[in-house]
Amino acid sequence: MSVFYKKNIMVMLLSLILVCVTGCGQGNVERLEVNQEAVNVQTEINAQGTAGEQEDNEKQKPVDMQETADTQENASVAEETSTEAKENFDENISNYYEVAEGISAEEYENFKITADAADAQGYNQFDDFASVMSQDFTGTWYDPEMGEAIRITKEAAYVYIPFLDEYGDIPYEWELIDRSDRKLCPELAIYISGRGAGPLAYYVGGFRKDYFWCNSQMQIFYRQ
16 A cells, blocks of 8 residues: 555544544533533523522511410419419408307407397297308307307307307307207307317207397397
8 A cells, every 4th residue: 555545544534533632622512511501591590599588588577487476475364363363262261260260359348239139038949940040150249148149151150248258259050959859949069179079059049130049048049
């Protein structure tokens, strides 16, 4: 083969190689450009997502602040309600002890006859025993003849009887005893010496709104 042909063949081979290299390089460049565009798009998407999250967070902040404010307000209301309930409870307890306290010396000195006890005259009249048992004995009662005063509450009885050294400051147990099975009138029993000893007893023959009487003991107690 001549040198001329060899040179031509070499030139052709070099041209083919150059075309291939150029084509491959262009493809790589295009791939690089595509990859770069994808990266740019992803970056833009990420940036938009971050901005969206920031915007959502900004929108959420007022909601969170409102929820916090509502929670604090509810807690404040609950605390105020609790305080008011406690104050009402304390007031009720105070009123209870004010009503249920014993008999003072000043009170005792001002006790008096408050009704015309016509039905008790002669101490020979008995009410129906069941009727007496159904009456409400709570209140303050005073017998001016014997100088005896008693205050009865649902929880306790107080006795102001100077000749027994009782001055209305000690709460005692009490009860109204039905003795009708023995054909006897009801007994108002106040346990000033405890349940194990005999009570201070009043045998109630009859009861009216403003007084009650004891026939066998010849006493009339007036409501104060």
